[in-house]
Amino acid sequence: MWQKAESLFLCYLLLFTCCTGAEAGKKKSEDSGSGFWGALPYMAVGAGLMVAGLPALGFTGAGIAANSLAASLMSWSAVLNGGGVPAGGLVATLQSLGAGGSSVLLGKTGAVLGYVVHKQLEAGDAEDGEGEE
Secondary structure, three states: OHHHHHHHHHHHHHHHHHHOOOOOOOOOOOOOOOOHHHHHHHHHHHHHHHHHHHHHHOEEOOEEOOOOHHHHHHHHHHHHOOOOOOOOOHHHHHHHHHHHOOHHHHHHHHHHHHHHHHHHHHHHHHHHHHHHO
């Protein structure tokens, strides 16, 4: 059920991005980078970083990799919590995601984050452009 909701939300973002490139009353320029094609690189990079990021940090399907950032986080968490890693904590959640092989979920999350970054950068460029006129 949750994956269906995420898929629908991601589809909504893609369609919204495709269809709304220009603001009301403003003409859309040819090279503005708005819309689907402008957001696509950000979404692809975000998805790729999320899918490859957890194993690279040491949260693998076989457990936490030795001498990795994940091992350091696990040690730090155990020290702060009296010798054990708390269930539902940051380290446990990241390990659960890394071990679950839920790359589809991570990819969707990364794509949404990439879209948000694109929109934030686009809004910042629009503010910069307004001050120059």
